Amino acid sequence: MADSTLKSWLDIADNSDFSIHNLPYGVFTKGKGAKKVGVAIGDYVLDLYAVASLNLLTKSKINKSIFKNEFINDLMDLGKPKTAQLREDLIKLLSSNRSKLKQHTKALIPMEKVTMHMPIKITDYTDFYSSMEHATNVGTMFRDPDNALLPNWRHIPVGYHGRASSVVVSGTPIHRPCGQTMPLGADAPVYGPCRLLDFELETGFVIGKSTQLGDRVSCKDAEDYIFGMVLFNDWSARDIQKWEYVPLGPFLGKNFASTISPWVVPMEALDPFRVSGPKQTPKVLPYLKTTGKKNFKINLEVGIQNKKGEETTVCKSNFRYMYWNMSQQLAHHTVNGCNINVGDLYGSGTISGKKPSSYGSMLELSWKGTKPLKMVDGTERKFIQDYDTVVMRGHAEKNGIRVGFGEVTGQVLPAKK
Numbered sequence: 001m002a003d004s005t006l007k008s009w010l011d012i013a014d015n016s017d018f019s020i021h022n023l024p025y026g027v028f029t030k031g032k033g034a035k036k037v038g039v040a041i042g043d044y045v046l047d048l049y050a051v052a053s054l055n056l057l058t059k060s061k062i063n064k065s066i067f068k069n070e071f072i073n074d075l076m077d078l079g080k081p082k083t084a085q086l087r088e089d090l091i092k093l094l095s096s097n098r099s100k101l102k103q104h105t106k107a108l109i110p111m112e113k114v115t116m117h118m119p120i121k122i123t124d125y126t127d128f129y130s131s132m133e134h135a136t137n138v139g140t141m142f143r144d145p146d147n148a149l150l151p152n153w154r155h156i157p158v159g160y161h162g163r164a165s166s167v168v169v170s171g172t173p174i175h176r177p178c179g180q181t182m183p184l185g186a187d188a189p190v191y192g193p194c195r196l197l198d199f200e201l202e203t204g205f206v207i208g209k210s211t212q213l214g215d216r217v218s219c220k221d222a223e224d225y226i227f228g229m230v231l232f233n234d235w236s237a238r239d240i241q242k243w244e245y246v247p248l249g250p251f252l253g254k255n256f257a258s259t260i261s262p263w264v265v266p267m268e269a270l271d272p273f274r275v276s277g278p279k280q281t282p283k284v285l286p287y288l289k290t291t292g293k294k295n296f297k298i299n300l301e302v303g304i305q306n307k308k309g310e311e312t313t314v315c316k317s318n319f320r321y322m323y324w325n326m327s328q329q330l331a332h333h334t335v336n337g338c339n340i341n342v343g344d345l346y347g348s349g350t351i352s353g354k355k356p357s358s359y360g361s362m363l364e365l366s367w368k369g370t371k372p373l374k375m376v377d378g379t380e381r382k383f384i385q386d387y388d389t390v391v392m393r394g395h396a397e398k399n400g401i402r403v404g405f406g407e408v409t410g411q412v413l414p415a416k417k
Ligand code: CA
Pocket: 127, 128, 200, 202, 234, 347, 349, 350
């Protein structure tokens, strides 16, 4: 349904992530002003509070108060019919030559003049483990190369409940976490700063429609509940994780921080980039059966910047590789009657491809530290060092239509004393 002839009257670079086909939502401030909901378009943020105050939302007629807001949760809670109308309003305002917005260009704020904030009040956060390549790599390194995948993996979109309180927006510095680890060959654990700090290249989806306790969301209906997607860095302390994870899974090795992109890309914008996922063998149980194209072709990359900002690209991957799709993840999550809320965040799990250069974590890229990566400044990395900044980018492109997430960045600072 995307029309590649659709153009904005604004000057937008061909390689901009924020084309008229995208229109992702975020929360911004300008100077000492209040937090407001905006949409990214080219190099600008369109102030939706200003647009609504000018009565320019002629189809959706959304009250301006929704947009003077700490988060986009209230907007998502209006439901997809309403937010689809808002999207129609915005496309028209930004593309029509007779657009009234042209007389009110103050509503368009240059991006460098705003500060972006957490877009979502995250109600709950769950992280999956849905890339077969990632699960196989980890299983090969830590268990048995001949039986890398555990017996449940091809039957269940494996996941765990994460921590919502420590999800932060792009640009927030992260202190190296401290914790308990068991050094190789030692007979007692030690406490101290994590030595094997890692990123995990992920995407996340955000819930825009709630259910009641006891309800199930079927694979068929799952996309009605998914408002949009973000880029997601699920920071991981591998040495803490390795010692603590038996038998209940990830805990302090994961919950110190996860970083999301400031822009939430609505699912409508990603529709042109649907692709079929990998063949699932053996057949999944009926409640996990999906039809049609449920994967999305989104190019992803990770760079590591040194203190001077010199960047080395360390990974290029693609969201299309995921074995389990988002509909299956949500259907599985709710099949026992677990309710979901507007603002829930679901991480994809590390997105690795088949090639070593497409692995989505340092654990895999440096193969447990045995193959250090060369940086452009001549240094090497096995894991993330203090003052490194990890930058993730993601975009989809097809037939001249580009839709992207911008960046998710985070600098690592030394452990707190
Ligand atoms: Ca993860």
